[in-house]
Amino acid sequence: xxxxxxxxxxxxxxxxxxxxxxxxxxxxxxxxxxxxxxxxxxxxxxxxxxxxxxxxxxxxxxxxxxxxxxxxxxxxxxxxxxxxxxxxxxxxxxxxxxxxxxxxxxxxxxxxxxxxxxxxxxxxxxxxxxxxxxxxxxxxxxxxxxxxxxxxxxxxxxxxxxxxxxx
Amino acid sequence: xxxxxxxxxxxxxxxxxxxxxxxxxxxxxxxxxxxxxxxxxxxxxxxxxxxxxxxxxxxxxxxxxxxxxxxxxxxxxxxxxxxxxxxxxxxxxxxxxxxxxxxxxxxxxxxxxxxxxxxxxxxxxxxx
Numbered sequence: 001x002x003x004x005x006x007x008x009x010x011x012x013x014x015x016x017x018x019x020x021x022x023x024x025x026x027x028x029x030x031x032x033x034x035x036x037x038x039x040x041x042x043x044x045x046x047x048x049x050x051x052x053x054x055x056x057x058x059x060x061x062x063x064x065x066x067x068x069x070x071x072x073x074x075x076x077x078x079x080x081x082x083x084x085x086x087x088x089x090x091x092x093x094x095x096x097x098x099x100x101x102x103x104x105x106x107x108x109x110x111x112x113x114x115x116x117x118x119x120x121x122x123x124x125x126x127x128x129x130x131x132x133x134x135x136x137x138x139x140x141x142x143x144x145x146x147x148x149x150x151x152x153x154x155x156x157x158x159x160x161x162x163x164x165x166x167x
Numbered sequence: 168x169x170x171x172x173x174x175x176x177x178x179x180x181x182x183x184x185x186x187x188x189x190x191x192x193x194x195x196x197x198x199x200x201x202x203x204x205x206x207x208x209x210x211x212x213x214x215x216x217x218x219x220x221x222x223x224x225x226x227x228x229x230x231x232x233x234x235x236x237x238x239x240x241x242x243x244x245x246x247x248x249x250x251x252x253x254x255x256x257x258x259x260x261x262x263x264x265x266x267x268x269x270x271x272x273x274x275x276x277x278x279x280x281x282x283x284x285x286x287x288x289x290x291x292x293x294x295x
Contacts, residue, residue, distance in 0.1 A: 035215070041178040041194040048188010048204055054181055064188055 042077055056086075058093075076110045089119070091128075182217050196226070198233070216250050229259070231268075242277070 040046065042059035049064045050056065055071040063081045066072065072086040078093035085100045092108035099105060101119040109127030116133040124130065177195040180186060185201040195210040198218035205223050206212065212226040218233030229241040231251035238256045239245060245259035249267030258275040 035179065035197075035199050036181050037179070038181040038184045038200070039177075039179040041176050041192070043194045044178050044190065044192035044196075044208075046186060046188055046190050048186060048190075050184065050186050052181075052184030052200065054183050056184065060178075060192065068184075 074111075076108070180218075214251075223255075238272075240277075 036054050038050075038052075038054060038056040040056070040058045040060045040062070044060035045062075046060065047063045049067070050062070051067040053069045055073070056066075056068060057073045057075060058078045058080065059075045061079045065082045066080075066084040066086060068086040070086060071088045071090070072084065073090045074080060074093045074095060076092040080093070080095045081097060083098045083100070084095060087101065088103045088106075089099060089101045090106045090108070091099075091111040091113065093110070094112045095115065097115045099113065099115065099117045099119070101117075103119075104121035104123070105117055105119040107113065107122075107124040107128040107130060109125040111125075111128040111130070113128075113130045113132060115131075116135070117130070118135045118137075120136055122134065122136065177197050178192075179197045180200045180202060182199045185203070187203045189204050190196075190202070190206045191208065193209050196206070196208055196212045197215060198212065198220055199215040200217070201219045201221075203221045206220070207225045209227060211228040211230070212224060213230045214220055214233045214235060216232045220233070220235045221237060222235075223237045223239075224235065225240040225242075227241070228243045228246070229239055230246040230248065231239075231253055232248045233250070234252040234254075236254045239253060239258070241257070241259035241262075243259070244261045244263060245257055247253055247262075247264040247268040247270060249265040251265075252269040254269075254271050256273040256275070257270075258277055260277045260279055262274060262276070264270060
């Protein structure tokens with residue numbers, strides 16, 4: 001028993017030292033050691049548009065548009081009002097607006113989405129709230145195009161009427 | 168440099184990202200990308216060498232290694248490092264400019280009201 005106890009102690013110290021060493025690392029760099037991931041903290045409110053490349057993690061509030069070539073993660077507690085466009089979108093917070101992903105959308109169990117989703121791949125965990133329309137067609141980049149494949153000879157004002165009759 | 172009144176975490180705007188709009192909050196901010204609009208935070212702001220800020224900035228401490236076009240208000244200290252460029256006015260309680268920095272604008276010093284002992288905020292006004 002004592003031998004097993006000693007062995008466990010021998011095994012544990014390195015594991016304990018690793019997180020201690022990580023904590024000893026400079027406190028200014030918390031989650032991202034690289035400067036590639038944009039991080040919007042939970043006490044930050046942005047009213048405006050975000051565009052660019054790379055990964056973004058949002059914990060705060062944003063009112064505006066997103067146009068990103070990369071991974072977007074909307075963490076729990078984050079509130080977004082506006083259209084979101086990215087390559088991958090992982091949602092654990094609130095979004096009011098249209099979402100368009102060119103690769104995948106993942107809704108966590110704390111996600112709340114009011115608005116449409118356009119994405120070739122979708123995954124929704126139980127507990128997520130989703131009120132809107134979902135489209136999984138191949139052409140995900142064009143959200144503004146009308147859904148019906150028929151050529152719209154009629155003026156654009158007639159297009160919503162066509163959709164209603166289809167439903 | 169005294170820390171600002173932030174929650175302790177730092178938000179980061181990375182190099183290839185551009186934000187246009189108003190940014191407000193109670194956090195520290197590290198800008199490596201492009202920001203256009205206005206920034207008002209109660210924490211510190213650090214503009215890295217690739218950071219380009221076309222905005223009026225208001226923060227507790229402001230450290231500039233990149234480029235700022237706009238007016239800066241630092242409630243504590245404004246630091247312009249040797250790669251920093253400030254095109255605009257600044258108002259700060261203390262200002263530190265390293266050789267090599269570019270500053271074109273007007274500087275105004277903010278006189279602190281409670282600089283001596285930590286007394287009441289209504290405390291001794293300078294008798295002038």
